[in-house]
Amino acid sequence: MQTQTQLEHDRRVEEKIQKVKELYADAPELGKVALEKGLPDLKREMAAATGKESAGRVGARQGQVSELTSILTFAEGGAKRLRGLLQLLEGNFKGADAVGTLHDMRFVFLDNDTKLLFATAYDGDWDAYIDDFVTKIPNALDLLFCNIEGWPGIHDPNVKDWLVKNQITAEAWYVASPNMTVAKAWRLERIGKALDEFLDKISE
Amino acid sequence: MANQTPIGAAPAAELTGAQKIQQLRELFADATELGKTALENVIKELSSQVSEPPPPIESAGRVGARLGKRSELTIIVPLVPGGAKRLRTFLQLLGGNLSPGATKVGTLHDMRFVFLDNDTKMLFATSFDGDWDTYIDDFVALIPDYLDLMDSAWEGWPGIRDPGAKDYLIKHQITAEGWFVAEPDLTLAEIQRLKRIGKATDEFLDKVQ
Numbered sequence: 563m564q565t566q567t568q569l570e571h572d573r574r575v576e577e578k579i580q581k582v583k584e585l586y587a588d589a590p591e592l593g594k595v596a597l598e599k600g601l602p603d604l605k606r607e608m609a610a611a612t613g614k615e616s617a618g619r620v621g622a623r624q625g626q627v628s629e630l631t632s633i634l635t636f637a638e639g640g641a642k643r644l645r646g647l648l649q650l651l652e653g654n655f656k657g658a659d660a661v662g663t664l665h666d667m668r669f670v671f672l673d674n675d676t677k678l679l680f681a682t683a684y685d686g687d688w689d690a691y692i693d694d695f696v697t698k699i700p701n702a703l704d705l706l707f708c709n710i711e712g713w714p715g716i717h718d719p720n721v722k723d724w725l726v727k728n729q730i731t732a733e734a735w736y737v738a739s740p741n742m743t744v745a746k747a748w749r750l751e752r753i754g755k756a757l758d759e760f761l762d763k764i765s766e
Numbered sequence: 767m768a769n770q771t772p773i774g775a776a777p778a779a780e781l782t783g784a785q786k787i788q789q790l791r792e793l794f795a796d797a798t799e800l801g802k803t804a805l806e807n808v809i810k811e812l813s814s815q816v817s818e819p820p821p822p823i824e825s826a827g828r829v830g831a832r833l834g835k836r837s838e839l840t841i842i843v844p845l846v847p848g849g850a851k852r853l854r855t856f857l858q859l860l861g862g863n864l865s866p867g868a869t870k871v872g873t874l875h876d877m878r879f880v881f882l883d884n885d886t887k888m889l890f891a892t893s894f895d896g897d898w899d900t901y902i903d904d905f906v907a908l909i910p911d912y913l914d915l916m917d918s919a920w921e922g923w924p925g926i927r928d929p930g931a932k933d934y935l936i937k938h939q940i941t942a943e944g945w946f947v948a949e950p951d952l953t954l955a956e957i958q959r960l961k962r963i964g965k966a967t968d969e970f971l972d973k974v975q
Binding site: 578581582585586588589590592593595596597599600603606607608622624627629631633637639642643644645646647648649650651655657658659664665666667668669670671672679681683701702703704705708709713715730731732733734735736737738739742744747748749750751753754757 | 781786789790793794796797798800801803804805807808811831836838840842846848851852853854855856857858859860861863864865866867868869874875876877878879880881882889891893910911912913914915918919923925940941942943944945946947948949952954957959960961963964967
């Protein structure tokens, strides 16, 4: 039984490899060469594929860490205000720590300041994450996103629909430590520090 | 698409908290009502936030922003005709799982591939440890073929082994104007160390109980 499942699995991997080869038949030479060279690794990778999971309503998740990627259109004067705000804060978002599930967050200005890329990495489910923002730092969000066209306001009942509409799910999402939530990382940092102090004390 | 305004420009650092609040009020004078209300609501919090010396956002090197030990790379590239289809199907066949290749780069925290504008462009965004040049060198040395497999869909991509590869990346990379990291000192190496310590501590506490 085991062997049969294994055979079936191997066959699926072979099929996938075949598909990639067909897919890259019209790729530039460089791409074709890369495929040939990368085949052994690729086979391993496909054999190990666990499938990208969903973060809920929208977005991708690997393990416990999810991605949110949005491209938004600036309102009139919005780019200037947001840039000024970010510069005055000097990139310091203490409020973001209050969310407790946010790993990282970037604001990138695109297309001559007409659009904003907003991308974050966070823990767990989309709905819970947005709820955290709404309950913990509602004003900070309004301050950032009032500069975006069509922003309904964080307390508007349609805010989640608006966010979903403007989010683009990543086609692929990789996380090096997929089980390291922000809470877990902070706990480990505390343990590491306590251990250092402990070792200092007993060596005195 | 090239590198833009440096973040954390010097003038802001020299302002007092009160001056910053004043500037924020001026900046948001023409914002929506919602925005102005939000500003007044957070101004108390902001005044404590902006008057404390913040951990400065620095450059990740030639391009990109860095906070503490953590850097960001954000690239938007045009795709060649047929490139999006190849890349999407390839990523789907992998099940969106890039781990076996990506884990070889020991400084890479996270990485996303997002298709934009009806599959004509791709956003590639990562979070990594340290300096830009070292990071790119790692990619080149450790997973060159993976990279070429992905990047062969990029218009004008010279190939990872081409001396012009870094210039191409710099040309298409856009430095983030805002960059936040919850654990700015937590490199992947440090995470591994802390995981071991955490495990050892648990065992130790179990034993002494």
